[in-house]
Amino acid sequence: MQSITVERVAVPKEKPDFSNLGFGQYFTDHMFLLDYTEGSGWHTPRIVPYGPLTLDPASMVLHYGQETFEGLKAYRADDGRILLFRPQENIRRMNRSNRRLQIAEIDETLFLEAIRALVREDIDWVPTHPDTSLYIRPFIIAVDPYLGVRASHTYRFLIILSPVGAYYPEGIDPVSILIETEDVRAVKGGTGEAKTGGNYAATIRAQVRAKEKGYTQVLWLDGVHRRYIEEVGTMNVFFSLDGRVVTPPLEGSILPGVTRDSAIRLLTSWGVPVDQRAISIDELVEAADAGRLSESFGTGTAAVISPIGSFDYNGRIIPVSGGRIGPLARRLYDELTGIQWGKREDSFGWTLEI
Ligand code: COI
Numbered sequence: 001m002q003s004i005t006v007e008r009v010a011v012p013k014e015k016p017d018f019s020n021l022g023f024g025q026y027f028t029d030h031m032f033l034l035d036y037t038e039g040s041g042w043h044t045p046r047i048v049p050y051g052p053l054t055l056d057p058a059s060m061v062l063h064y065g066q067e068t069f070e071g072l073k074a075y076r077a078d079d080g081r082i083l084l085f086r087p088q089e090n091i092r093r094m095n096r097s098n099r100r101l102q103i104a105e106i107d108e109t110l111f112l113e114a115i116r117a118l119v120r121e122d123i124d125w126v127p128t129h130p131d132t133s134l135y136i137r138p139f140i141i142a143v144d145p146y147l148g149v150r151a152s153h154t155y156r157f158l159i160i161l162s163p164v165g166a167y168y169p170e171g172i173d174p175v176s177i178l179i180e181t182e183d184v185r186a187v188k189g190g191t192g193e194a195k196t197g198g199n200y201a202a203t204i205r206a207q208v209r210a211k212e213k214g215y216t217q218v219l220w221l222d223g224v225h226r227r228y229i230e231e232v233g234t235m236n237v238f239f240s241l242d243g244r245v246v247t248p249p250l251e252g253s254i255l256p257g258v259t260r261d262s263a264i265r266l267l268t269s270w271g272v273p274v275d276q277r278a279i280s281i282d283e284l285v286e287a288a289d290a291g292r293l294s295e296s297f298g299t300g301t302a303a304v305i306s307p308i309g310s311f312d313y314n315g316r317i318i319p320v321s322g323g324r325i326g327p328l329a330r331r332l333y334d335e336l337t338g339i340q341w342g343k344r345e346d347s348f349g350w351t352l353e354i
Contacts, residue, residue: 060152
């Protein structure tokens with residue numbers, strides 16, 4: 001494996017108030033860089049002071065969006081250990097996204113070592129307050145200066161770090177969700193299951209409309225029938241119906257979330273049956289009307305477990321769990337965050353010490 005060189009900052013930045021971080025607003029002292037050149041592969045891994053990039057204005061990523069990204073976190077345990085949560089899943093998913101976007105794949109061992117080396121370098125930035133963590137954002141951009149549409153021949157891989165608190169201001173309190181009926185996020189065969197910026201750009205208009213109406217996020221329906229539930233804003237979505245948990249299946253248009261997979265494994269280990277199957281908006285409305293929808297929640301690295309208190313479907317309000325956090329969401333939140341912060345037994349072997 002190529003060795004990672006380190007150039008340290010002369011003067012470290014002042015740390016923000018760890019009790020009031022919000023999400024993705026502060027960045028640490030260093031970043032990781034790696035370059036790709038066709039013919040030579042990925043080369044020159046290095047940690048350098050965090051700072052602006054110099055990019056040719058013709059860089060392909062700026063015009064055609066050929067890029068992928070990931071999101072994972074490092075957690076500070078009470079005994080001082082710094083833990084990553086299932087980092088190999090994010091690494092593998094990034095290479096799946098790279099294949100979809102025709103970006104050169106990254107060596108998984110070097111990727112993991114880059115995360116560990118960078119977090120070690122900025123270890124004082126792993127926040128200490130309850131429910132805070134260090135968000136890790138790896139991303140790759142196409143940097144050929146070229147205006148024709150094709151795969152780039154050169155790429156840059158970066159990792160930046162951001163100490164974070166809750167993604168949604170609601171924290172673990174239930175969020176209200178607007179069911180989007182005009183825009184669609186993705187269709188099978190598109191890029192919906194890849195983690196690439198364009199998927200998120202496509203969601204911003206609906207998100208603005210939802211915010212204007214006082215909702216936290218939107219729930220996406222499938223792009224063909226506008227009937228089947230896909231995912232929420234930055235989360236996968238789950239429903240508890242008649243003692244079974246239902247979540248939409250991974251069939252190409254939704255993100256294969258690491259927290260989604262962890263929630264399915266935890267629920268299954270507790271004897272709660274989980275069905276990964278298509279669920280239509282009509283089924284959801286009917287179940288809610290009949291009192292069979294007992295709770296709903298979203299899952300995501302940034303959002304963790306986010307209970308849903310109500311849906312708005314074409315102006316009709318569907319309350320869930322009386323607007324309170326349901327028992328499954330509570331148990332999942334406690335168990336998952338307990339494992340992530342090293343407070344509960346990690347019987348799945350999910351955490352990796354830095
Ligand atoms: C994550 O949960 O890590 C995500 O990537 C969501 C992000 C777009 C904020």
